[in-house]
Amino acid sequence: MSDSKPEDNRDMRASSANLRLAPAEIAETDLIIDGVSKRFNTREGTVTAVDGMSFSIERGEFVSIIGPSGCGKSTIFSILGGLVRSFDGRVTVNGEEISGPHPAIGMVFQEESTFPWRTVIDNVAFPLEVQGVAKAQRYEIARRFIDMVGLAGFEQRYPSELSGGMRQRVAIARTLVFEPKILLMDEPFAALDEQTRLLLGDKVLKIQQDLRQTTLLITHNITEAVQLSDRVIIMTFRPGRVKRIVDIRLPRPRHGDVVSSEAFGRYVAEIWSDLREEASRGMAETEAGARQSKA
Numbered sequence: 001m002s003d004s005k006p007e008d009n010r011d012m013r014a015s016s017a018n019l020r021l022a023p024a025e026i027a028e029t030d031l032i033i034d035g036v037s038k039r040f041n042t043r044e045g046t047v048t049a050v051d052g053m054s055f056s057i058e059r060g061e062f063v064s065i066i067g068p069s070g071c072g073k074s075t076i077f078s079i080l081g082g083l084v085r086s087f088d089g090r091v092t093v094n095g096e097e098i099s100g101p102h103p104a105i106g107m108v109f110q111e112e113s114t115f116p117w118r119t120v121i122d123n124v125a126f127p128l129e130v131q132g133v134a135k136a137q138r139y140e141i142a143r144r145f146i147d148m149v150g151l152a153g154f155e156q157r158y159p160s161e162l163s164g165g166m167r168q169r170v171a172i173a174r175t176l177v178f179e180p181k182i183l184l185m186d187e188p189f190a191a192l193d194e195q196t197r198l199l200l201g202d203k204v205l206k207i208q209q210d211l212r213q214t215t216l217l218i219t220h221n222i223t224e225a226v227q228l229s230d231r232v233i234i235m236t237f238r239p240g241r242v243k244r245i246v247d248i249r250l251p252r253p254r255h256g257d258v259v260s261s262e263a264f265g266r267y268v269a270e271i272w273s274d275l276r277e278e279a280s281r282g283m284a285e286t287e288a289g290a291r292q293s294k295a
């Protein structure tokens with residue numbers, strides 16, 4: 001069981017105002033998030049969604065961010081993906097500070113994102129079509145990824161003819177097709193039942209290990225985070241900050257059955273105890289807000 005505290009974690013070393021990573025460490029670090037904050041102006045005033053978050057992800061690492069609803073997970077996802085340009089702090093991808101979407105990054109969104117008017121194969125081949133890849137070649141590549149996510153045989157179906165889990169696999173294959181070096185996923189399995197979630201988690205993990213992709217998964221599911229990750233970053237409820245980072249020292253390769261091991265159970269309990277505090281705080285604040293607006 002990890003007993004790493006934030007202050008002795010390598011991520012926190014990257015968090016000081018001056019990044020003090022040695023050059024060799026920078027070379028192995030794909031993603032550095034340094035003191036990132038984001039405020040939104042709303043009718044009710046300013047909301048601080050993310051407050052001074054700092055962490056880094058190394059090449060080929062699988063990291064999950066876990067936190068209660070509304071803690072700023074999707075905000076971080078959008079900032080890393082270059083979709084939000086006005087924020088405080090710095091995000092560096094392969095040593096370059098980002099100022100918009102970075103070509104090394106592929107994103108799988110929280111919301112349903114397949115194109116309903118395109119078949120499975122034309123959904124998956126879409127990024128290649130945009131790049132001008134010839135039809136025969138893009139279909140060949142798309143088929144490889146359709147196969148990887150277990151959808152061989154469904155190439156000519158439309159999204160409305162698939163289950164929610166299958167549609168999400170189409171979205172994942174469409175992101176994988178241009179082989180991004182860094183994969184960001186925002187609750188890609190949220191709409192799925194527990195069994196499908198575990199099986200799809202297995203598939204994603206296998207693909208990530210085969211392609212050696214640096215992966216950041218955003219989730220509120222503890223089992224999923226522990227099953228897949230090298231490290232789990234636990235966020236506080238609003239404003240979103242890094243509460244703690246847990247190293248998951250379970251052997252790889254991992255399969256879905258790892259969830260029944262004793263060590264797995266200990267990680268889940270450890271993370272849940274941190275998360276419960278934050279979730280309870282979130283619930284109390286939401287209820288207090290509701291009472292205030294009624295009064």
Ligand SMILES: Nc1ncnc2c1ncn2[C@@H]1O[C@H](COP(=O)(O)OP(=O)(O)OP(=O)(O)O)[C@@H](O)[C@H]1O
Pocket residue numbers: 040041042047048049067068069070071072073074075076110220238
């Ligand atoms: N465009 C926006 N304008 C105003 N407030 C926003 C905007 N986007 C997010 N917020 C606020 O920022 C906070 C964090 O939102 P965010 O979507 O990042 O949370 P989340 O952790 O992804 O939640 P969930 O688990 O429900 O997806 C929330 O209070 C939300 O209301």
Ligand SMILES: [Mg+2]
Pocket residue numbers: 073074075110186
């Ligand atoms: Mg979200």
